Amino acid sequence: MRVIVVGFGVVGQSFAKLLLSRSADLYSQHGVKPRIVACVDNKGSAIAPAGLDLQRLLDAKKAKDTVGAYEKNSSKFDPLQVIENVDAEVVLECTPTNLSDGEPGTSHIITAMRTGKHVISVNKGPLALAFPSLIELAGYNGVMFRFSGTVGGGTPILEFAKRCLKGDRITSFQGILNGTTNYILSKMEEGLTYESALEDAKKKGYAEAVPSLDTDGFDAAAKLVIMANWVMGMKVTMKDVKRTGISGVKVSDVKKAGERGNAIKLIAACDSRRLDVAPTEVSKKDPICVNGTLNAVTFSSEHSGQQTIIGRGAGGMETASAVLRDLIEIRDTIFER
C-alpha cells in the first residue's frame, strides 16, 4: 500500500519509525507492506514512487528540519500538489490541529478524497469543525476515512465503542479526554494552585506555552464532537458543545470535593441530546476517576451495562500505532471488496 504522509512532526516520524521496526512482522502477520511514497512538511517535500528510504527520511528531517533535505536538489512541491499528483492509496494527514478554521488539514483531506484516496487523519481540527460533511464527502468519493488516533492516542476508544459493543446501543458516554488538564487537576488535588500546577505541566512538556487549547476545554470538546458523530451517529460540530475550561477551578473547590470523597475532573459528556465539557465532581471510587495524564471513558449501553476504558491519551508512538490499525483496517476492507 502506498501512503502519502502530510506533516512530519512527532506522529509522522513515529509512524515512520514504527514501519521501520515492524516491516517484517506486518507483512507476515497482516499481509500489509506499507510504502511511504511521498512526505511533505511545511518546508519541503520528498517523493519516491517505489517508496522512500525511511531511515534516510528521518535523518534528513533531523539534520535539516525538513524532509526536503531527503534529496540534494529536489524540486519543492506543496502538500496539495503532492496529494493531487502522487499515486497512492492512502493519505495520512498529521499537520497540527487548528480549531479555528481547520486548515491546512481540511484542504488536504478534501483534496485527497476528491482524488480518490483513502484518508487517515490524526489531526482533530477538520473533524471537530466539519465531521458530518467530511463523512459525506468520503462516501460520495467512495473512499474510507479513519481517525483512530484523534481520540485517546493509542487507546482504541473509538474502535471499542464501534466494534466491541456491536449489537447493543450506546445510550450515553462520559470521559476524561484531555491528559494535560487531568494532570493539572491531579496536581491541584495534591495541594498546588492552578497557576503552579500549570507551570509544572509546562515544565514536564504536557502543556503548551499557550495552553488555552487544553485548559479552556477546546481539545476535550473536539474529541467529544468526534465521538458523538462516530459512536452515537449525531451530526454535530464544535459549535454544538457547551464548554467550560478549568481555569476557574479553585484549590478550595478541589479540597471541598475531596472531603466528600470526590475529585474535580474535566468531564466531556454526551447523552445523545447534549454535549458538555465542564469541570465536574466525580466519586473517587468511580473507575473514570483516573489521575495524571491518563484518559478514561465510560460507555453506558442498553443491555451490557457500563464499561470503562482507560489508557494514555497521547504519545507519538501510541498514536502511530493507532494509525497503523487504521491502515490495516483499510487494507482489509479493500481486499474484501
Place this chain on the structure above:
Amino acid sequence: MRVIVVGFGVVGQSFAKLLLSRSADLYSQHGVKPRIVACVDNKGSAIAPAGLDLQRLLDAKKAKDTVGAYEKNSSKFDPLQVIENVDAEVVLECTPTNLSDGEPGTSHIITAMRTGKHVISVNKGPLALAFPSLIELAGYNGVMFRFSGTVGGGTPILEFAKRCLKGDRITSFQGILNGTTNYILSKMEEGLTYESALEDAKKKGYAEAVPSLDTDGFDAAAKLVIMANWVMGMKVTMKDVKRTGISGVKVSDVKKAGERGNAIKLIAACDSRRLDVAPTEVSKKDPICVNGTLNAVTFSSEHSGQQTIIGRGAGGMETASAVLRDLIEIRDTIFER
C-alpha cells in the same frame, strides 16, 4: 438463524428475553432474525422447527421449572439427541460450569461441532479444560466457536484484546476476573473479617453456598486460561495455572497494604510464559484497582502502551448481550463467505 439453546438457567432465559424485546431492531439494524428452534434443560425439551414462542417458553419454565412443559404431551429428548437431530445453524451451550471434567458441556459442544453446527458457549468448563482441542475440532469441522460471555460477562474483554489492538502485539495482561472475591476483598478493606465478608457476599447472592469455585481462584483461573489461549495464542489448560485463593488473606494484611497506599486483589496474570492467580498487592492509584463486584483487565502491548477495561463481570442480561454479539458475528462471517 436457527439456534438450539442447551441449558435454560439465568443466561438462557435472559437471552430469550433479549430476543423478545429486541427482535425488531435486530432485524432492521443487523439483518439478524434469530429463531430458537429447540431448548433443552435437565428435565425436558421443547422443539419447534419454525421457532419456539419465547414468551410461552419462559412461562413454561417459570411455572413448571422445565421447558418440557412448553407442550402438553411432548416427548422428552435429551440434549445430545436434540443437538444431533434438530436442524440449526448455532448451538448455544449454557449449562452450569463444571471444572472437574467439563461435562455435560463438553459433550454438547463436541456433538454440535461434529454435526456441523457453530457453537456459542457461556460455559467456562469445556474451555478451561480443553481449549486447544476444542479450537482444533471447530477448525476440523469448519464451524465457528465463540465464547464472549465466558470472560467479563457483558464487558467485551476478549473482543477488545482481539479486535481493538489489531496490528499491535499484546505482551502481557493482568486482571481482576472474579467479582465475588473482589467484593469480599473490598469488604475486608472496610474492616470485615474474611468470614463475615464471605457471609455478606452469600447474603447478597454474589457467593454460592459452596464458594470454593470463587474463593479458591478456580473461576479466575478458568477465565485466565480462556484469555491466554484466545488473546496470547498460548495452548494451555487449567493444569498450567499456578493458583492461590483468598481464604488465607488476613485483615491485618489488608490493613498493612492500605497503609502503603495499596489494596490486596485476586490478580490473574499472564506474561506469555506463566499463568498465575494469587492475592497480590496493587496500588490504589492503578486503574486496575476497582472495588465491589467490578472486573478489570490491563493489557500491555508493544506499541500502544497499557490499556485497562473495566465493567461488571456478571449478570444474566449482560452475558446474554455478549451471546448476541457472538451470534451477530457468526451471522456476519457466514454472509461474507
